Amino acid sequence: xxxxxxxxxxxxxxxxxxxxxxxxxxxxxxxxxxxxxxxxxxxxxxxxxxxxxxxxxxxxxxxxxxxxxxxxxxxxxxxxxxxxxxxxxxxxxxxxxxxxxxxxxxxxxxxxxxxxxxxxxxxxxxxxxxxxxxxxxxxxxxxxxxxxxxxxxxxxxxxxxxxxxxxxxxxxxxxxxxxxxxxxxxxxxxxxxxxxxxxxxxxxxxxxxxxxxxxxxxxxxxxxxxxxxxxxxxxxxxxxxxxxxxxxxxxxxxxxxxxxxxxxxxxxxxxxxxxxxxxxxxxxxxxxxxxxxxxxxxxxxxxxxxxxxxxxxxxxxxxxxxxxxxxxxxxxxxxxxxxxxxxxxxxxxxxxxxxxxx
Amino acid sequence: xxxxxxxxxxxxxxxxxxxxxxxxxxxxxxxxxxxxxxxxxxxxxxxxxxxxxxxxxxxxxxxxxxxxxxxxxxxxxxxxxxxxxxxxxxxxxxxxxxxxxxxxxxxxxxxxxxxxxxxxxxxxxxxxxxxxxxxxxxxxxxxxxxxxxxxxxxxxxxxxxxxxxxxxxxxxxxxxxxxxxxxxxxxxxxxxxxxxxxxx
Numbered sequence: 001x002x003x004x005x006x007x008x009x010x011x012x013x014x015x016x017x018x019x020x021x022x023x024x025x026x027x028x029x030x031x032x033x034x035x036x037x038x039x040x041x042x043x044x045x046x047x048x049x050x051x052x053x054x055x056x057x058x059x060x061x062x063x064x065x066x067x068x069x070x071x072x073x074x075x076x077x078x079x080x081x082x083x084x085x086x087x088x089x090x091x092x093x094x095x096x097x098x099x100x101x102x103x104x105x106x107x108x109x110x111x112x113x114x115x116x117x118x119x120x121x122x123x124x125x126x127x128x129x130x131x132x133x134x135x136x137x138x139x140x141x142x143x144x145x146x147x148x149x150x151x152x153x154x155x156x157x158x159x160x161x162x163x164x165x166x167x168x169x170x171x172x173x174x175x176x177x178x179x180x181x182x183x184x185x186x187x188x189x190x191x192x193x194x195x196x197x198x199x200x201x202x203x204x205x206x207x208x209x210x211x212x213x214x215x216x217x218x219x220x221x222x223x224x225x226x227x228x229x230x231x232x233x234x235x236x237x238x239x240x241x242x243x244x245x246x247x248x249x250x251x252x253x254x255x256x257x258x259x260x261x262x263x264x265x266x267x268x269x270x271x272x273x274x275x276x277x278x279x280x281x282x283x284x285x286x287x288x289x290x291x292x293x294x295x296x297x298x299x300x301x302x303x304x305x306x307x308x309x310x311x312x313x314x315x316x317x318x319x320x321x322x323x324x325x326x327x328x329x330x331x332x333x334x335x336x337x338x339x340x341x342x343x344x345x346x347x348x349x350x351x352x353x354x355x356x357x358x
Numbered sequence: 359x360x361x362x363x364x365x366x367x368x369x370x371x372x373x374x375x376x377x378x379x380x381x382x383x384x385x386x387x388x389x390x391x392x393x394x395x396x397x398x399x400x401x402x403x404x405x406x407x408x409x410x411x412x413x414x415x416x417x418x419x420x421x422x423x424x425x426x427x428x429x430x431x432x433x434x435x436x437x438x439x440x441x442x443x444x445x446x447x448x449x450x451x452x453x454x455x456x457x458x459x460x461x462x463x464x465x466x467x468x469x470x471x472x473x474x475x476x477x478x479x480x481x482x483x484x485x486x487x488x489x490x491x492x493x494x495x496x497x498x499x500x501x502x503x504x505x506x507x508x509x510x511x512x513x514x515x516x517x518x519x520x521x522x523x524x525x526x527x528x529x530x531x532x533x534x535x536x537x538x539x540x541x542x543x544x545x546x547x548x549x550x551x552x553x554x555x556x557x558x
Contacts (some may be wrong), residue, residue: 133421
């Protein structure tokens with residue numbers, strides 16, 4: 001599809017520009033999709049948590065509340081942006097942008113369906129790690145530029161938490177790249193082809209759990225949301241943000257959640273691979289289509305992890321700050337190190353599906 | 359052509375950001391300029407096909423080291439820090455370091471001009487060439503002892519830093535997490551059976 005489009009564009013544009021136009025087009029489509037997903041994730045969150053708490057959730061705007069996200073966005077866009085008097089104006093406005101840019105830019109290397117990825121780079125995994133580590137600046141600078149004690153406390157908590165959990169996350173990904181033998185996300189998915197029994201989630205189960213929980217902590221979601229901690233520090237780092245600047249922080253948080261869900265399914269659950277890929281008896285029947293790799297499988301996996309995010313928020317009480325630090329440094333990091341050693345043994349003894357690859 | 363445009367754009371940005379680090383009076387602005395420096399130099403490294411080093415530069419320096427810098431600077435009282443920032447006392451050492459760096463750069467330019475073999479421009483690699491793979495191969499075969507030694511030194515530094523900062527103060531209140539987790543309701547709650555009372 002991309003090739004045909006490029007040929008079409010090639011009729012109107014000279015040599016390097018048709019490729020540029022195609023890439024920009026792909027980026028725009030992807031970003032619009034991500035933002036729409038964010039919009040409906042907020043609705044899903046309110047609905048799911050509503051049902052878990054025996055409420056209905058938003059149901060007034062549009063059929064069954066389906067237009068609620070748009071009402072929220074329009075409301076936030078029309079509201080006044082208030083910049084506190086003694087804040088650092090420039091950083092105050094730049095901070096939300098620093099939060100949203102890495103959340104969207106990481107999507108460049110994520111393979112969405114077989115043969116489609118905007119930037120097919122060899123060091124894709126490193127690119128993901130580098131960009132997600134940039135996200136902390138938005139929170140830090142927002143907290144500092146606001147010139148408010150609540151905001152500063154929120155930023156401090158958030159920074160310590162993100163630095164702590166990034167290490168566990170990185171170690172979990174070391175396990176993934178040892179098993180797949182590649183830093184390219186497409187190759188990591190290929191290494192897990194052949195059905196659910198080849199997924200890294202099975203063979204690297206402790207790393208999978210550590211990665212996903214660290215992802216929840218990294219996005220400052222409940223039960224790790226001490227950076228916002230409504231009951232202690234009002235709203236944490238975005239306490240003084242209003243209108244569209246607040247909306248951008250909101251967008252960044254939810255875009256990051258979708259990103260973590262997508263990355264978890266790429267790294268551990270085979271991305272666009274079908275869980276029934278190895279089932280021979282499906283071939284030739286009407287069910288053959290569910291054994292094929294497709295965007296639908298990727299979407300289903302992302303949706304499942306997103307549901308987990310909402311589920312955690314509805315069911316777990318918030319962690320205390322020292323408990324968060326203990327979990328990150330004293331439990332997750334040793335668990336990942338132990339499992340990497342176990343994985344080394346598996347590689348040497350040629351146990352597991354990846355032994356065939358390398 | 360396109361490569362040169364990108365190179366000069368990023369180099370210009372790098373120089374401006376580096377000036378920002380030195381000139382800026384506000385410590386946070388200086389730190390953020392330094393962050394910009396690292397990101398732009400990572401982009402220049404990408405042009406040199408060193409994608410592994412570029413990513414690691416962003417990951418380690420921007421993602422971890424500079425976060426700690428911001429962390430420390432944020433704790434300072436900015437007003438007093440801004441006033442006390444002066445150039446004069448650091449002028450002489452700064453000039454010396456600058457002069458030495460400039461001389462080193464000039465040596466590189468001179469070597470290039472003379473056309474010595476160590477400065478030959480390497481052939482560009484094909485698109486499927488993995489810089490990370492090549493680096494890994496050479497680090498774990500040819501330079502394995504040096505590499506392991508460096509890793510060991512870093513580990514030593516980590517352990518030393520932790521040991522130096524771990525001081526037992528008298529009167530410090532500590533939590534025993536396993537005790538907290540294994541608490542049972544019998545230890546904390548006492549149910550008292552009371553007969554109903556009435557005045558009548």
